[in-house]
Amino acid sequence: MRMIFVNLPVEDVRKSRAFFTELGFEFDDEYSDERTACLVLERNIFAMLLEHDRFRDFINGDLADPADTEVLNCITVDTREEVDALVAKAIAAGGEAWKPSSEMGPMYGGSFRDLDGHVWELMHPGG
Template sequence: MRMIFVNLPVKDVARSKAFFTALGFNFNPEYSDDRTLCMIIEKNIFVMLLQEERFRDFINGDIADAMRAKEVLTCVSASSREEIDQMIAAALANGGAEWKPVQDHGFMYAGSFQDPDGHVWELVHMSAPA
């Protein structure tokens, strides 16, 4: 069974934990410490939020400044349109920023926000095919 680990640099692990906890995410304490958070997206999908100095241990070159340029768009499915609206509202109320307006394509409803480090998070709900 494959697993996915998305690794993102953050300036403040405690701030990131508070932000994503407010959005309803949980963390795996076995893979977390004072410089690293293992955020659980789904059974085999995780986002590693790494304090910048820890993130440097895994890369060559510079860390992209996500406030100025986008290095990745992380898209997570949602169970409903309401879940998307609620998560965006929670993100904005807890230090996140607006990204793009909500898009309603009938079969697909999508929204997005930026976390406090400027990373873009997209949310999408797709209706079952008719």
């Protein structure tokens, strides 16, 4: 089974962990420590939230500015209502609205920026 680990730099791993916990996500403590939190998105899909100094251990060059939208992290959810509920939870937990929710054919999506400015899209595929 393949796994995917998306690595994202964060200012404060404790605050990021609390933010995503508020959204209902869990963490894999086996891959977490005081500077790293392994956010479980699905059984074999993870986002590694690494404090800036730890993230620099893995890269050449400088950190990208998330305000420049270095990547769009898109995950699917089961219902349109879940899209809206997670966007609302993210904003209530300190995130920011990004683009208005919209329909794209059978799909429905919403989005937010997390505490560090990373964009998260939530997509209900429809059907």
